[in-house]
Amino acid sequence: MVKVKICGTTNLPDALHAAEAGADALGFIFAPVSKRRVTAQVAREVGLSVGPSVARVGVFMGQPLDEVLRTAEAARCSAVQLHGPLPGVYVEAVAAYYPVLRVLGPEDLRTGNVQAVPGVTLMLDAPQPGSGQPLDWSALVPHFPPGGWLAGGLGPENVARAVATLRPGGVDAVSKLEASPGIKNPQAVKAFVDAVKHA
Template sequence: MAFRVNPRPTGPVRVKVCGLTTEAQVEAAASAGAAYIGLVFYSRSPRSLALPVARDLALAAPVGVAKVALFVDPSDAEVDAVLDTVPIDMVQLHGHEPPDRVAEIRERWGLPVMKAVGISGPEDVARARAYEAVADQLLLDAKAPAGSTLPGGNGVSFDWGLLSGLSWSRPWMLAGGLGPRNVAEAVRVSGARQVDVSSGVESAPGIKDSDLIRAFVGAVASAR
């Protein structure tokens, strides 16, 4: 398939490393140059965190690294429990939250909200447009495979050419099946200025590998 490749970004491409579970992983991500770390609060995920652990990880993050709490169709009580305990900078919604729920969460807790949208075809890109008015950022991720119990972190990608040349009114982040070997191409094809990685830098589900994190950030830098 022929892609129209966007011009190389002139500034740095920001990296989010999601699903961190230990302080050593937080340190590895921050020292490699990640701009965001993602903490998962979804019980079905192998990266899900207990609140005391999540608090320790958030406190271990250096100043300037944004701490993102990932929820999947959360209740108000679930969000309250996390935000009352863990110092968080941004909420990520990775379920089937409609635009009005995204707006409600943003207003109720006063934090920026990143809304994830699963992409497999042009109709999904069009669906993502509905969130531009209510979310602070968009995360354009590969749609979960049939039968998966996880909305993200499945190690699958989508046709990055679907995003080539598009303009968005909000910052957006590319996710889905990214790793050190393909992220530079993904950035060049999609024009992404932000990328998210989880399973692509793991040695086993939920276990981040420091060498892979460094390799991923280095590959992102090579796409600039």
């Protein structure tokens, strides 16, 4: 069964609706550049209110290692998602404490710039995460890692096709599920989860 992560969660009503719709994980963005950024306190309160059956993924982009670990602990994250060019020792250090989703771009896969690390699952995303731009899934079939996750321009209208093409272990969506940045469209969230579960 393909896992579903609803990323860019900023408030409790959206989190509760995503959980009720059947999401397996919520993403809380801590990257300073994001318009969906939340504090560790907000992520902790929202995540714990949803209950233990839904994973709480902290999303980071190039922050110092100690900040990532400190924030993930304060937010009570159950996993960490890492964006940006990062040395292997950094990724391994995070993976010593949390399951890691390591985000790569299409070029990383094509060039074989992928290092297997225990406790780390690879996630393919668009070059500009959160842009809503889908990838050319068919071109990536030869390079897509078994069990890898898929993000980048996914929404209710195209996720079933993406799942059928790449057979990912999980999918992740943000922008196509929003009424405005950081605020989810409940109908789109439910339609997205339903499309994945029936793909």
